[in-house]
Amino acid sequence: MRPTAIRGHLDALILAVLADGPRHGYAIIEALQARSGGALDLPTGTVYPALRRLERAALLTGRWDSVGGRERRTYSLTRAGRHALAVQRAEWNEFAAVVGAVLRPVEGTP
Template identity: 80%
Template sequence: MRPDAIRGHLDGLILSVLEAGPRHGYAIIEALQLRSGGVLDLPTGTVYPALRRLERAALLSGAWSVVGGRKRRTYTLTRAGRHALAGQRTEWTEFSSVVDAVLRPVAGGQA
C-alpha cells in the first residue's frame, strides 16, 4: 500500500486501536500492523507526531509509565477522542461508499 493512501485517515486508525484501551506508542504501531494483516507497517516518524498532535487536540491523554522496565508514554482515548472516532467512522463509511460507486464497473460502459 502506498504511504500516501492513509493520508487523512491516520487519526481515525490510531483512535480506533486505542478504543480497546491504553497503549504505548510502539504497541499502537504493532496493533495497526496486526489489525491490517501486516499491510500497515508505519514508521515511528509517522505515528509519533500524530500521537502528539492528537494529544494536543485533547483526543488522547498521555501519561508516562514504566513498561517492562522501560519508561514509555501511554496513550488513552478521551471522551472527545471517542466522539471524534465516531465521526471518523461515519465519514469513512460515506467516503468509501462514494468511491466504491465511482470505481465499480458500469454495465454497458455507461457513464
C-alpha cells in the same frame, strides 16, 4: 500499500486502535500492522508526532509508566477522542460508499 494512501486518515486509524483500550506507542504501531494484515508498517517517525498532535488536541491522554525499569508513554482515548472517532468512521463509510459506487463497473461496460 503506498504511504500516501493513508494521508489524512492516520488520526482515525490511531483512534480506532485505541478504542480497544490503552496502548503505548510501539503497541499502537503493532496493532495498526496486525489489524491491516501487515499492509500498514508505519515508522515511529510517522506515528509518534501524530500521537503528540492528538494529545494536544485533547483526543488522547498520555501517562508515563515504568515497565521493567523503562519508561514508556501509554495513550488512551478521551471522550472527545471517542466522539471524533465516531464522526471519522461515519465520514469514512460515506466516502467509501461514494467511491465504491463510482468505481463499480456499470453493466454492459468494460
